[in-house]
Amino acid sequence: MSRAAVIAGIGSSVPGPAITNDMISERLDTTDEWIRGRTGITARHWIGPGQATSDLAVEAGSRAIESAGGDRPDAVVLATTTPDYPCPATAPEVAWRLGLPSVAAFDVGAVCSGFLYGLAAGAGLISAGFADNVMVIGADTFSTILDPADRSTGVVFGDGAGAVILRSGEETTPGALMALDLGSDGASANLITVPAGGSRQRSTKSAATTADTYLKMAGREVLRESVVRMAESCRSAIRQTGWTVADVDRLVPHQANIRIVHRVADELGLARARAVVDLDRVGNTSAASIPLALARAATDGTVQPGHKLLLTAFGGGLTWGSATLMWPDVKPI
Known part of the structure; x- marks a missing residue:
């Protein structure tokens, strides 16, 4: 039997006090309604001055280690689109601050699909025999790349981090990742982008405008693509697992927008009540959204040990992915 990657612990972190809709309405032409x-x-929650993505990642990672009974990871995979610096990667510092100074550590950039890509990377390290325990973190601070005058993005995104510990185990062990489906479409990369700061802009030797340093998103096109891609990926993961849609106890989707969550459930023929929703309190936290939603749902009983879970996400790149597993008896911290 091949080595399987099994979720053995989960931790989460969100910064500071909540930023309510009424608070945002004070500076943008919008309302809570x-x-x-x-x-x-x-x-949603936003980091304060001087804080960074690594701070949230370290807190979530520390809690995941505690949740897993103190397991020390052999590798750290950090999914983020908002690293502390363009160079170096943020994962090595996170590992060092967690007391793991010499383990393999690297970043994964797949935007809102990043956590699922990170799970695939972590599972691969375990399957190959490179590691027995891998920490996978999804952490983003999109507040640092939001145009303060853009209502379309300014009300949606929040900051946060979620982490899991993957442990080597058997395919039949509760918590084992059963199927992984990933995809991309670079032809539509311009639908979600930060134009400035990369080699494309820097090589022109022209100064970037302030507007070009902020996130740009084509909302309608993203909504349409996300529903189609996530539904297709979900069907693939379900098929690989040998399930039917009726077998799925909980859909845990990327927490982008309640309309997207509901439309994906509808496309699959799954009751909307089976979709885990966490965006109401934290907004769209990009790579952190799935582990944050899992942690909340496992804490409040929405997700229980033995539940068959279908995880799915869509993000810039374009990227998307899905995974299946049976939820283990772990206590989120």
């Missing part, structure tokens, strides 16, 4: 109606979001 408009935001909730369009997105399902009532609050």
Whole structure:
């Protein structure tokens, strides 16, 4: 029997006090009613001055280690689109601050699909025999790349981090990743982008405008693509696992927008009540959204040990992915 990657612990972190819709409405031409109606979001959390993605990643990672009973990872995989610096990667510092100074550590950049890509990377390290325990973290601080005057993005994104410990185990062990499906479409990369700061812009030797340093997103096109891609990926993962849609106890989707969550469930023929929703309190936290949603759902009983879970995400790149597993008896911290 091949070595399987098994979720053995989970931790989460969000910064500071909640930023409510009413607080945002004070500086943007919007209202709590408009935001909730369009997105399902009532609050989100943003880092304060001097804070960075690594701070949230370290806190979530430390809690995941505690949740796993103190397992020390042999490798750290950090999924993020908002690293502390363009260079170097953020994962080595996170590992060092967690007391893991010499382990393999690297970043994964797949935007909102990053956590699932990170799970695939971690599972690969375990399957290859390179590691027995791998920490996979999804952490983003999109507040640092939001245009403060853009209502379309300014009300949606929040900051946060979620981490899991993957342990080597058997394929039949609860928590084992059963199927992974990943995909991309670089032809549509311009739908979600930060134009400035990379080699494309820097090689022109022209100064970037302030607007070009902020996130740009084509909302309608992203909504349409996300529903189609996530539904297709979910069907693939379900098929690989040998399940039917009726077998799925909980859908845990990327927490982008309540309309997207509901449309994906509808496309699959899954009752909307089976979709885990966490965006109401934290907004779209990009790579952190799935582990944050898992941690909340496992804490409040929405997800219980033995539940058959279908995880799915869509993000810039374009990228998407899905995974299946049976939820283990772990206590989120």
